[in-house]
Amino acid sequence: MTASAVPCKPPAAEAAGLVKRFGDITALDGVSITVRAGEMTGLVGPDGAGKTTLIRILAGLIDPDAGTTQVLGNPAARLDRRRLGYMPQRFGLYEDLSVIENLTLYADLRDLPPSDRPETFGHLLDFTDLARFQSRLAGQLSGGMKQKLGLACALVSKPDLLLLDEPGVGVDPVSRHELWDMVRTLSGEGVGILWSTAYLDEAERCDTVYLLSEGHLLHAGPPDALTAPLAGRVVEVATPPGQRRQRLATLRASGRVMDAVVHGDRLRLLLKSPPTPDDEALGITAAAPVVPRFEDGFVAALGGSDLGDSQLAAAYRTIPASDAPAIEARGLTKRYGAFVAAQDISFSVPRGQIFGLLGPNGAGKSTTFKMLCGLITPSAGTGAVAGHDLRHARADARQSLGYMAQKFSLYGDLSVAQNLSFFAGIYGLAGAAAHSAMDQVAELFHLTPYLRMNAGMLPLGYRQRLSLACAVMHQPPVLFLDEPTSGVDPLVRREFWNHITGLVEKGVTVLVTTHFMDEAEYCDRISLIYRARQIATGTPAELREKAGGVATMDEAFAALIRNAESDANTDRSEAA
Amino acid sequence: MSTPISPRRLRAMIVKESLQILRDPSTILIAFVLPIVLLLIFGYALNLDTGRTRIGLAQQDGGEAAASLALAYRNSRWFTVVESGAVPALKDDLVAGTLRGIIVIPQDFSRQAIAGKGTIEAITDGSVPNNAAFVATYAEGVRREWALDRAAERGHQPPPPIDLELRNWFNPGSISRHFLVPGAIAIVMTIIGSLLTALVVAREWERGTMEAIMATPLLMGELIATKVLPYYVLGLGAMTVCTVVSLVLFQVPFQGSALALFAIASCYLFCALGQGLMISALARNQFVASQIALLTAFLPSLLLSGFIYEISSAPLWVQMVTRIVPARYLIPSLQTVFLAGDDWGLFLPNMAVMLLFGAGFFAITVRATKRRVA
Numbered sequence: 001m002t003a004s005a006v007p008c009k010p011p012a013a014e015a016a017g018l019v020k021r022f023g024d025i026t027a028l029d030g031v032s033i034t035v036r037a038g039e040m041t042g043l044v045g046p047d048g049a050g051k052t053t054l055i056r057i058l059a060g061l062i063d064p065d066a067g068t069t070q071v072l073g074n075p076a077a078r079l080d081r082r083r084l085g086y087m088p089q090r091f092g093l094y095e096d097l098s099v100i101e102n103l104t105l106y107a108d109l110r111d112l113p114p115s116d117r118p119e120t121f122g123h124l125l126d127f128t129d130l131a132r133f134q135s136r137l138a139g140q141l142s143g144g145m146k147q148k149l150g151l152a153c154a155l156v157s158k159p160d161l162l163l164l165d166e167p168g169v170g171v172d173p174v175s176r177h178e179l180w181d182m183v184r185t186l187s188g189e190g191v192g193i194l195w196s197t198a199y200l201d202e203a204e205r206c207d208t209v210y211l212l213s214e215g216h217l218l219h220a221g222p223p224d225a226l227t228a229p230l231a232g233r234v235v236e237v238a239t240p241p242g243q244r245r246q247r248l249a250t251l252r253a254s255g256r257v258m259d260a261v262v263h264g265d266r267l268r269l270l271l272k273s274p275p276t277p278d279d280e281a282l283g284i285t286a287a288a289p290v291v292p293r294f295e296d297g298f299v300a301a302l303g304g305s306d307l308g309d310s311q312l313a314a315a316y317r318t319i320p321a322s323d324a325p326a327i328e329a330r331g332l333t334k335r336y337g338a339f340v341a342a343q344d345i346s347f348s349v350p351r352g353q354i355f356g357l358l359g360p361n362g363a364g365k366s367t368t369f370k371m372l373c374g375l376i377t378p379s380a381g382t383g384a385v386a387g388h389d390l391r392h393a394r395a396d397a398r399q400s401l402g403y404m405a406q407k408f409s410l411y412g413d414l415s416v417a418q419n420l421s422f423f424a425g426i427y428g429l430a431g432a433a434a435h436s437a438m439d440q441v442a443e444l445f446h447l448t449p450y451l452r453m454n455a456g457m458l459p460l461g462y463r464q465r466l467s468l469a470c471a472v473m474h475q476p477p478v479l480f481l482d483e484p485t486s487g488v489d490p491l492v493r494r495e496f497w498n499h500i501t502g503l504v505e506k507g508v509t510v511l512v513t514t515h516f517m518d519e520a521e522y523c524d525r526i527s528l529i530y531r532a533r534q535i536a537t538g539t540p541a542e543l544r545e546k547a548g549g550v551a552t553m554d555e556a557f558a559a560l561i562r563n564a565e566s567d568a569n570t571d572r573s574e575a576a
Numbered sequence: 577m578s579t580p581i582s583p584r585r586l587r588a589m590i591v592k593e594s595l596q597i598l599r600d601p602s603t604i605l606i607a608f609v610l611p612i613v614l615l616l617i618f619g620y621a622l623n624l625d626t627g628r629t630r631i632g633l634a635q636q637d638g639g640e641a642a643a644s645l646a647l648a649y650r651n652s653r654w655f656t657v658v659e660s661g662a663v664p665a666l667k668d669d670l671v672a673g674t675l676r677g678i679i680v681i682p683q684d685f686s687r688q689a690i691a692g693k694g695t696i697e698a699i700t701d702g703s704v705p706n707n708a709a710f711v712a713t714y715a716e717g718v719r720r721e722w723a724l725d726r727a728a729e730r731g732h733q734p735p736p737p738i739d740l741e742l743r744n745w746f747n748p749g750s751i752s753r754h755f756l757v758p759g760a761i762a763i764v765m766t767i768i769g770s771l772l773t774a775l776v777v778a779r780e781w782e783r784g785t786m787e788a789i790m791a792t793p794l795l796m797g798e799l800i801a802t803k804v805l806p807y808y809v810l811g812l813g814a815m816t817v818c819t820v821v822s823l824v825l826f827q828v829p830f831q832g833s834a835l836a837l838f839a840i841a842s843c844y845l846f847c848a849l850g851q852g853l854m855i856s857a858l859a860r861n862q863f864v865a866s867q868i869a870l871l872t873a874f875l876p877s878l879l880l881s882g883f884i885y886e887i888s889s890a891p892l893w894v895q896m897v898t899r900i901v902p903a904r905y906l907i908p909s910l911q912t913v914f915l916a917g918d919d920w921g922l923f924l925p926n927m928a929v930m931l932l933f934g935a936g937f938f939a940i941t942v943r944a945t946k947r948r949v950a
Contacts, residue, residue, distance in 0.1 A: 101592070108584050
């Protein structure tokens with residue numbers, strides 16, 4: 001027995017064999033995790049994977065049905081809460097208290113001595129750049145500022161363990177990057193950090209990653225360990241849009257491909273093994289393999305994606321060609337009192353294209369959407385859908401579009417069949433036509449086994465499928481999809497985009513919003529919306545170019561926001 | 577738990593809760609504007625006093641006695657009389673509800689009256705039992721008085737029937753406003769204690785702040801204590817406003833002492849706050865919490881507390897049910913302290929029951945409020 005030379009510090013938090021059930025649903029099934037001091041530990045997975053449950057168990061807010069926990073030296077139920085920083089999904093701020101009042105409250109609750117406060121508050125307000133807004137009510141802060149204040153409240157008495165439940169969700173990329181940098185600094189100071197996220201690109205930057213899917217751990221270890229086996233197996237193949245389907249059919253028949261996604265005018269392929277000279281017949285060259293991403297690892301861990309053609313698209317009617325734009329927005333503006341929700345939004349989408357509205361939550365995407373659907377009346381400007389002007393023919397405009405609302409907007413207490421029947425009815429399908437449309441979408445979206453189940457009880461992926469099914473049943477020429485893939489796993493995301501790209505080939509025009517920047521690559525053109533304004537519009541390649549030739553949409557958006565802000569500042573100083 | 581109670585945490589939470597109360601317009605609306613609106617409704621609009629009742633009078637006899645009796649009805653302070661020679665003419669009005677009853681003076685009334693007899697007929701609308709009983713009783717009263725007066729005029733001294741002299745103590749004018757207003761104060765305290773408290777705790781669950789403060793060292797007992805105190809003060813404040821308004825605006829007498837009033841109100845608030853916290857510990861969403869609070873706190877206080885409906889005239893099983901309505905123990909005490917004065921023999925048992933209810937509610941709340949979000 002020798003005393004170890006390196007003192008082995010116990011981990012900040014450790015859990016083994018956690019099981020948690022809610023009724024029939026198993027949220028966690030034998031999950032083990034270790035959070036080390038001074039490290040960024042990522043907890044990654046789609047919605048409903050069990051991330052929040054795991055974090056709440058570690059925070060001592062839920063008791064597991066089985067398994068053990070050790071948090072800051074004690075079982076989680078008896079942990080020393082003064083040493084814990086916890087930021088729940090909605091930040092835990094009192095919206096009717098000011099910034100400084102929120103900070104003071106949490107300082108009191110965490111027993112920070114009054115003598116330490118001036119220094120601690122000063123440091124935190126600097127750190128979060130909130131010093132200017134001390135007396136502003138938390139409810140009047142922007143999403144990014146709320147997020148930073150939530151972090152400041154969690155940090156007010158310096159914790160040894162920091163648990164962050166999806167801190168970056170729905171916030172603009174600049175704020176997300178700033179928050180990441182702040183937390184990274186803390187880990188450098190020896191704080192143990194667990195960062196949960198649905199953004200797979202965030203996982204790549206963690207020291208250790210735990211990948212959860214449906215309560216199971218798919219991967220535990222450094223992120224490279226998941227992507228390393230894929231080195232050399234990810235390639236991009238230039239494919240003009242018109243040849244996609246044919247190309248995919250060939251690739252599928254070859255049995256060489258595990259996953260394929262559209263990336264601008266290229267196809268991004270995950271191969272079962274590194275390319276060989278034989279693959280050149282498929283158009284694949286070994287010359288330029290791409291760096292695999294965490295998402296590739298996720299898809300590989302799930303066994304690859306289904307590369308089939310969209311059956312939905314195959315069964316869809318062909319939308320007749322037309323020179324007129326399918327969707328048009330001209331100076332759409334919406335004001336609520338002094339608050340401007342959308343300012344002078346203009347774009348035009350030709351038939352058979354995907355147009356994306358990208359931006360953080362609250363930027364004005366949904367407002368723009370609802371104006372085009374005729375659900376809210378614009379304060380100024382106008383628009384048209386499938387040739388129907390919003391001012392005169394709202395009902396006709398609505399009849400010619402399929403709308404999939406953000407979040408789940410079906411009737412949770414009605415069964416799947418009843419929901420389908422209801423939506424068939426309101427879109428004017430009746431009798432045999434309604435029945436065959438319902439049978440068809442139930443079949444296409446794999447909903448047949450669930451027909452009698454209440455929609456509210458469906459797993460998330462199936463709920464999203466049902467929402468899309470209801471929107472396309474009457475085969476409209478235009479589809480409006482508001483955050484269609486929010487929170488679903490990469491396989492369901494691929495299935496959705498496969499349908500969408502398939503429908504576009506049939507002449508359907510799609511307007512889509514998303515806050516997942518990487519999804520922008522599926523779009524023909526996109527518009528970046530930030531604080532109610534369009535800050536840039538163009539093809540994904542053009543926007544990356546405009547942002548200074550960056551590699552990802554996320555970086556492009558961040559750069560374009562910074563440009564827009566410095567322009568605004570210049571304008572202000574010129575005006576002054 | 578090993579952690580001791582921290583005065584700093586308690587103070588911080590009370591400050592936070594008070595700031596929220598002051599900044600939330602709906603809280604101020606519920607605590608101060610709603611009570612005054614309620615008082616005005618109960619004080620002016622809702623009136624249980626009997627004024628004059630419209631009846632029909634069918635005088636089928638032309639004799640002197642009949643005319644004299646008809647005059648007695650016309651002069652009565654209870655009735656407004658619509659006259660007609662025959663019943664059928666009045667029947668439609670009775671059916672339509674514009675008349676509450678018909679008094680029939682039959683054809684040979686005068687002749688019989690001379691013989692010392694004479695019957696009249698009172699037709700009432702049995703579909704409105706209270707009114708029917710009222711009309712019948714008062715019609716008979718007018719007739720009896722008329723008969724006695726008439727006998728006296730003629731020098732007869734009939735053995736006077738047992739003379740019942742009614743005198744309402746404590747509310748000599750029988751002004752319903754005087755007992756409704758103390759009742760309204762009870763309703764106001766129920767709204768603040770149970771409904772508002774249930775809502776604010778449920779709101780913390782909905783907005784995710786409960787989860788955040790549960791992850792701090794705050795003890796669950798501290799959390800409950802800091803929810804109770806500000807709303808206790810708010811409840812007493814609203815009670816005081818109501819009392820001042822009823823004294824000044826409605827001239828409700830106040831015979832008891834302020835000490836008794838505050839002691840009674842405090843016991844009830846303890847109980848109402850306990851109920852509100854218990855509801856919010858069980859329902860974590862504002863809609864459900866408000867429904868439960870309405871059904872289990874507000875409506876029973878309104879209907880089963882003796883505030884509007886006399887408990888003693890309810891069926892026995894309903895009377896049994898009222899025993900578990902805390903407001904039932906408050907209202908007699910409040911009415912007494914306003915209209916009669918301090919009667920600690922009545923107050924103390926009622927206060928004890930309210931405290932007991934409160935203790936029960938708090939016990940359930942403490943058991944149900946674990947530091948757990950699921």
